[in-house]
Amino acid sequence: MTTSTPTATTSLLRLRTPVLAVLGALLLSGGWAPWPTAWLVPLLFVGWLPYLVMERKLTLEGARKGRVFASTYLMLVLWNALTTWWVSYAELAAGIAAVVLNALLMCLPLMAFRQTKKRLGNRWGYLSLPVYWIAFEQLHLHWDITWPWLTLGNGFAAAPQWVQWYEYTGFLGGSVWVWAVNLLLFFWLVSKEAKAKARDMEPADLPNDGSSAPLFTVKLLTPLLVIFLPIALSYFIGATYQEKGPTAEVIVVQPNLDPYVEKFEGGAQFVPYDEQLTRLLKLSEQKLTPETRLIIWPETALEEPYWENTIESNPKIRRVRAWLARHPGVALLTGITTLGSYPNKEAASETARYRDDLGYYDFFNSAAYFADAAAPVALYHKSRLVPGVEKIPPVLVAIVSHIDLGGTVGSVGSQADRTVFAAPANAPALRLAPIICYESIYGDFVGEYARNGATLLGLPTNDAWWHDSPGYRQLLSYGQLRCIETRRDLARSANTGFTGFINQKGEITQRETAWIPTSSRATVHLNTETTFYVRFGELIGRGAQLAAVLLLVVAVVVGWRRKQAAA
8 A cells, every 4th residue: 555645735634623713714814914915815715725624524524513613603703803803992892792793693604505515415515605605795785783894805905906807896706706716726625635545545566647646737727727817817907997087186184183082072182173173274275286176074073063954054164164265166075973853753763862952863974065165065974884883783782782882872874875976166077975984895885976976986084993903904905995896086084094095996096194193185087987896786796695595495495305205
């Protein structure tokens, strides 16, 4: 009998289950490194291999369901902890909840895969795995406890030059890519093991017929091509793409007010709201030129609540208008906290609050747009709300209503439509999309702005809730993907964090230093064309959900028939 020398591939198959779980979490974390870098992104292509090996190993051992679940959950909770631990900066309990609950939800598609494989066999089982996972990612974009931070396609945010084809597929195309490579490498790995076992069983004196197979077999060549061909296509698209649309000069402002001690009333070093407004105006004037057409201030730049029905009479709004009157031709987008009232309970929204002295009213995280000094204020209400902070699902009210993730706790109001602000008179191509902070995680959501006619993405945000952590660096990178998907420039104004500009290829063209008061000026392009992804949205996600339902139905029916036959 011959003996085969252990290789890296066969060694992986021999690892213990806990080791595989830890290894999988470490590899998947490569797409969400503390300092985003393209060098670690390739780890995503092997990130699911430890899980696939672990699941196969447990199946062959006939492991109980509890052990399978525990091993799977261990990997997922470690992955979540390694990548989103920074949520705990704002509130320890919230950070723990985000890690524990999201890992639990991630188990659902993996358990569905296990049951499908058991009932329909390996071929349909492994085919169902990416289908269930991407269907889950699509669901995670739209339900009440939405938290799509770890959508696999977001893992390429640190390497936007690799995914220029997101203008066709959106970021879920990246999720398909990750699963395709991982599964192909897994099949190659299993075939290598099978051949190694077959060689060990052959007589030693038989001639070598070449069955040892060179390293670059067809089964290995296929996943390598699946890795490099999309990258090559992306570089080709990036090299030939030209920025589209007329130009306009834009200023973004970073006031650098600490939200824990300076920004909000009651903070230990609270800066009075009049002084905050003075800082915003001064920083805007530092970069102002006769060609400036738009200025963007960050999320909640105007913080003290403004009643929407009396907003025009507010002294600070009048002060802003007076400043704009001294700079004709300049439009302003600012984050603002607003309150909207309702005449009675029947007219109130589901998120409305009640006070004896105020009646029914809604609290909004809003964006206010001044097309010029005289035009009425146009408002947009943030619509993708942070779960547990701005939106509390009814089933979780008792659990998280006391948790402070940063900002106002409880459900705030929102709106159904994506508002695109009208172009100012002297810049007819400038139609602005107000994307507030967390909303920039969502691809199809941002695409709706472009479908509604937006030619520029404006992002007011307040990254300082997460201190100097991976959170705000990753959020910046996600903006690069949204630019590729929509082929729109993005102007980013952070209270503090990263303020600057991203072009239509997802390249950061200008970025100011974090943690200092500053402003930035750039000339942006105003594209009117729409990408395939903008026109048709999440075809991949919706298709995966339909396929997932069909697979589950078939698996259930087959399982039921087997029980009937055995009875």
